[in-house]
Amino acid sequence: MESEPILVVENIKKAFGPRVILKGVSMAIRRGELKVLIGPSGAGKSTFLQCINFLVTPDAGEIRLEGRPIHHSRKRELYAYRQQVGMIFQDFNLFDHLTALDNVMIGLVRVKGMDRKSARERAMAEIERVGLKEHAGHYPAQLSGGQKQRISIARALAMDPKVMLLDEPTSALDPELIGEVLAVIRDLVANGMTMVMATHQIGFSRAMANEIIFMEDGLIVEQGPPSVILSDARCERTKEFCSKITELYGEAS
Amino acid sequence: MDELLFLQDEVVPALLKGLRVSILLIVPSAFFGLFIGILVGALRVYGSRPVVFAADIYVTLFRGIPLVVQLFIWYFGLPYLGIYLSPFTASIVGFSLCSGAYHSEYIRGALKSIKRGQMLAAQALGFSKFQMVVSVILPQGLRRALPGCGNEIIYLIKYSSLAYMVTCIELTGEAKILASHSFKYTEVYLAAGGFYLGLVSIAGWILHRLERRVAIPGFEHHRG
Ligand SMILES: Nc1ncnc2c1ncn2[C@@H]1O[C@H](COP(=O)(O)OP(=O)(O)O)[C@@H](O)[C@H]1O
Ligand SMILES: [Mg+2]
Numbered sequence: 001m002e003s004e005p006i007l008v009v010e011n012i013k014k015a016f017g018p019r020v021i022l023k024g025v026s027m028a029i030r031r032g033e034l035k036v037l038i039g040p041s042g043a044g045k046s047t048f049l050q051c052i053n054f055l056v057t058p059d060a061g062e063i064r065l066e067g068r069p070i071h072h073s074r075k076r077e078l079y080a081y082r083q084q085v086g087m088i089f090q091d092f093n094l095f096d097h098l099t100a101l102d103n104v105m106i107g108l109v110r111v112k113g114m115d116r117k118s119a120r121e122r123a124m125a126e127i128e129r130v131g132l133k134e135h136a137g138h139y140p141a142q143l144s145g146g147q148k149q150r151i152s153i154a155r156a157l158a159m160d161p162k163v164m165l166l167d168e169p170t171s172a173l174d175p176e177l178i179g180e181v182l183a184v185i186r187d188l189v190a191n192g193m194t195m196v197m198a199t200h201q202i203g204f205s206r207a208m209a210n211e212i213i214f215m216e217d218g219l220i221v222e223q224g225p226p227s228v229i230l231s232d233a234r235c236e237r238t239k240e241f242c243s244k245i246t247e248l249y250g251e252a253s
Numbered sequence: 254m255d256e257l258l259f260l261q262d263e264v265v266p267a268l269l270k271g272l273r274v275s276i277l278l279i280v281p282s283a284f285f286g287l288f289i290g291i292l293v294g295a296l297r298v299y300g301s302r303p304v305v306f307a308a309d310i311y312v313t314l315f316r317g318i319p320l321v322v323q324l325f326i327w328y329f330g331l332p333y334l335g336i337y338l339s340p341f342t343a344s345i346v347g348f349s350l351c352s353g354a355y356h357s358e359y360i361r362g363a364l365k366s367i368k369r370g371q372m373l374a375a376q377a378l379g380f381s382k383f384q385m386v387v388s389v390i391l392p393q394g395l396r397r398a399l400p401g402c403g404n405e406i407i408y409l410i411k412y413s414s415l416a417y418m419v420t421c422i423e424l425t426g427e428a429k430i431l432a433s434h435s436f437k438y439t440e441v442y443l444a445a446g447g448f449y450l451g452l453v454s455i456a457g458w459i460l461h462r463l464e465r466r467v468a469i470p471g472f473e474h475h476r477g
Contacts, residue, residue: 050373053377055373055376055377075381079379079380079381080379082376082377082378082379083378083379085377086377087373087374087377089370089373089374091370092370093368093370093371093373093374094374095371095374095375095389095393096371096393096469096472097392097393097396097469106378106388106389107378107379107380110380110384110388111378111379111380111384138470139469139470139471139472140471141469141470141471141472142470142471152374155378156377156378159378159379
């Protein structure tokens with residue numbers, strides 16, 4: 001039961017100029033787990049997630065995937081590592097000049113060196129998985145926000161990641177579109193994907209997360225199972241924050 | 254009647270001959286210029302510090318020095334270093350380098366306008382920086398640079414008329430010779446002007462078609 005963690009993040013520190021954003025953040029996640037990051041805006045959640053795949057270079061700390069430390073200064077090793085860590089952004093970041101299908105295919109062709117025919121088949125399979133088969137030929141500007149986010153999830157899944165990082169995947173969406181994206185993520189959890197997700201969807205987190213991590217000011221204030229963090233937190237700040245987002249984002253998921 | 258005969262028998266044949274040379278100058282210069290512009294533009298945005306510095310110097314020099322002077326240097330100056338270029342080659346070298354400097358400016362601006370998220374997404378997928386620039390940034394940046402670069406090509410068509418200054422006899426060169434022999438300056442230069450207008454119109458039409466063709470669906474009205 002207590003298997004080795006697949007991803008270990010140890011004591012990550014990051015400052016932008018004089019401003020210290022992360023003051024030593026650690027996390028270990030086991031295969032198939034979902035960890036939810038919550039915390040006020042500016043707490044450093046995005047920076048932390050981007051440090052995990054070195055989109056932001058941490059000043060200190062270590063990251064190990066399946067026990068192997070990652071040397072981010074070795075370009076090849078870095079690119080190979082990033083293929084194994086999928087990332088979903090708040091504002092989707094689909095490639096604007098490519099159709100949905102090409103968005104999902106491009107990594108397979110350019111990074112994995114797959115031939116176009118197999119890449120197309122794989123990409124279509126992922127697009128079907130997120131329920132957007134009919135939209136494969138559409139460009140991002142022709143898709144709704146929810147559809148864009150689902151395509152971006154398909155794009156990440158096509159690379160066969162071992163871990164996925166999701167940075168507020170539903171925050172840029174109109175309320176009526178949040179459900180379709182959460183449904184896809186729920187499906188990933190059911191299929192055993194390992195994920196770290198920053199979100200304020202409290203109902204979803206309560207139902208799906210193995211652990212909720214409350215971050216503030218570049219530090220983890222408290223972490224634990226949703227039942228504890230959301231209803232019975234030890235720390236006053238955690239309680240305060242949780243009641244605020246519960247009020248704001250409701251119990252519905 | 255006399256005028257018409259002169260036009261038919263002398264002006265048109267001479268100018269057609271010049272036109273051929275002009276086109277032979279313009280097409281490769283546009284091509285090389287654009288190539289240099291893309292390369293230098295990308296290096297100015299994504300290169301290391303010394304590379305950016307070198308590229309900036311290139312642009313400053315070639316935008317700052319009048320094109321005629323540049324042509325004189327290529328044609329009359331290089332022989333001092335033992336390098337002899339034909340008038341035709343010197344013109345193409347001069348036009349390409351000058352055009353490339355201007356193109357690089359449009360391309361640099363366009364590349365910088367691509368949202369950071371596009372780069373983050375590419376990097377997160379495991380793209381190397383080079384792959385990212387080639388398959389994500391340039392395809393978007395070049396579309397945005399197209400109106401500016403198209404404009405530069407239109408300019409090139411017109412400043413190609415400077416080639417006659419280094420004795421490469423193209424459209425303007427032929428017109429000048431004919432005019433000074435016949436003393437019919439107005440007629441000859443008006444006709445030459447008409448030829449340039451034709452060239453520019455054709456180029457404008459092609460560029461416009463190209464712009465429509467590569468437009469990204471849903472982005473036609475430029476939503477940024
Ligand atoms: N590239 C950067 N340069 C300077 N400051 C940054 C940069 N990225 C983020 N920050 C700052 O770091 C702080 C934490 O940001 P972020 O990680 O986005 O927090 P969160 O996602 O929790 O809202 C913010 O105050 C933000 O202004
Ligand atoms: Mg954030």
